[in-house]
Amino acid sequence: MCSLRDNSSLAEGGVRAVLFDLDDTLYAQDEWLSGAWDSVAEAAAIFGVDTSRLRRALAAIASEGTDRGRIIDRALEAIDAKSVDVALLVDTFRSFESPPLVPFFGVRYGLASLAELVPIALVTDGDPRIQRSKLRALVLEDSFSVIVFSDELGREFRKPQPAPLLEAARRLGVPAAECVYVGDRPDKDTAAAHAAGMRAVRVRSGEYTWQPDIPAPWMTVSRTRDAIERLLSLVREGSVRR
Numbered sequence: 001m002c003s004l005r006d007n008s009s010l011a012e013g014g015v016r017a018v019l020f021d022l023d024d025t026l027y028a029q030d031e032w033l034s035g036a037w038d039s040v041a042e043a044a045a046i047f048g049v050d051t052s053r054l055r056r057a058l059a060a061i062a063s064e065g066t067d068r069g070r071i072i073d074r075a076l077e078a079i080d081a082k083s084v085d086v087a088l089l090v091d092t093f094r095s096f097e098s099p100p101l102v103p104f105f106g107v108r109y110g111l112a113s114l115a116e117l118v119p120i121a122l123v124t125d126g127d128p129r130i131q132r133s134k135l136r137a138l139v140l141e142d143s144f145s146v147i148v149f150s151d152e153l154g155r156e157f158r159k160p161q162p163a164p165l166l167e168a169a170r171r172l173g174v175p176a177a178e179c180v181y182v183g184d185r186p187d188k189d190t191a192a193a194h195a196a197g198m199r200a201v202r203v204r205s206g207e208y209t210w211q212p213d214i215p216a217p218w219m220t221v222s223r224t225r226d227a228i229e230r231l232l233s234l235v236r237e238g239s240v241r242r
Contacts, residue, residue, distance in 0.1 A: 014238040017174040018114055018231055019165060019198070020144075021183030022124040022131060024206025025224055027103045027138055033062060036096045040072060043092040047084045054079055066207060094127055098137040104205070106225030111143045114228055117235045121146040121168040123181070125158040125188070146171040159183075160191035165198060180218070182227050184208055190217045201227045 023029040041055040057075035072089050114120055121144050124131050128149040135141045148171070150157050150164035157163040169176045176197040183189025183200070185208045193200035194215055202217035203224050213220055221227045 014178060015118065015180055015231060015235050016178040017119050017121065017169065017172045017180075019121045019123050019168050019179055019181045020111075021181070021185075021189050022122060022134065023126070024184045024208070025182060025189075025203055026107050026140065027101055027134075029066070029206060031101055032098050032134055032137070033066070034059075035098050036093050037062070039096045040089050040093050043089055044076075044081070044084060047081070049076075049081045049084060050079065054081065094130055096130075097133055100139070101134065101137040103138055103140065104224050106223070106228070108140070108143075110225050110228035110232070111140070114232055114235070115143065115145070117232070119145040119172045119174065121148065121172055123148045123150065123159075123164045123168050125150045125164075128152055159185075159188040160195060162192055162196035165192055165196040169196070169198075180231060182224065182231075186211050186213055186215060186217065190215050193217075201231070203227055 020026060037055055037058040040058060041049075041051040044054050045051050054075060057078045058071060061071050061074050061078065072093065073086055076084055076086065111120060122135075122140075126149070128151055131149055132141075135147075146168050148164045148168045150159065150161075153163055153167060159165075165179075165181055166176060169179050172179075179196075179198045181189060181193040181196070181198050181200050182203060183193075184203045184206050186202055187208075190200040190202055190213070199218035201219045201221060202213055204220065204222050205224065219227070219230065221230065
């Protein structure tokens with residue numbers, strides 16, 4: 001599936017830069033979370049916690065929505081675990097170093113191909129230490145001209161705030177109107193792109209696949225590689241016209 005809603009803005013301004021979200025856009029976040037929850041459950045063993053029960057509780061509560069917060073606390077409450085140093089478990093989660101992760105099919109090659117034509121950037125929410133470790137595990141640290149961790153601007157600037165997207169555009173030296181942002185969440189990624197004056201490509205993958213396209217993106221695709229292929233085609237067409 002690939003639907004393009006309106007290409008009039010493309011004809012006027014073209015695509016001069018592409019920005020990407022990270023989690024569930026470039027790779028399956030569940031793969032990283034699985035290892036992180038294993039690490040947390042193992043760390044809880046020193047407090048006499050049943051690691052299997054805690055591991056199941058962590059997965060169950062995370063499946064309700066990873067952005068709801070207090071997942072570790074709520075999992076401990078669910079299994080009635082007492083006298084546990086929650087701060088230690090949270091630090092275990094934050095310091096988890098994942099084994100190698102694999103980007104979605106076609107992403108690594110697609111990013112390299114796109115970067116030959118236009119500058120590309122990464123804009124992601126979350127603890128910068130965690131997000132950097134994911135990039136290392138994915139071996140994508142050097143794929144982007146600019147990387148913006150929204151928390152380094154302040155947690156209050158997480159998407160759907162436009163500030164991190166605008167900061168990426170500023171560092172790239174490209175007007176926001178000529179940037180496209182690719183992400184999986186309408187309520188965060190598409191909304192942030194709208195607020196920043198950018199076009200949004202929504203990828204239907206990961207935890208929020210079920211969310212309707214509200215607000216409506218400029219383009220909706222099933223896979224990130226479809227987004228990259230479509231953008232490559234549009235950038236090449238624009239180059240020919242110029």
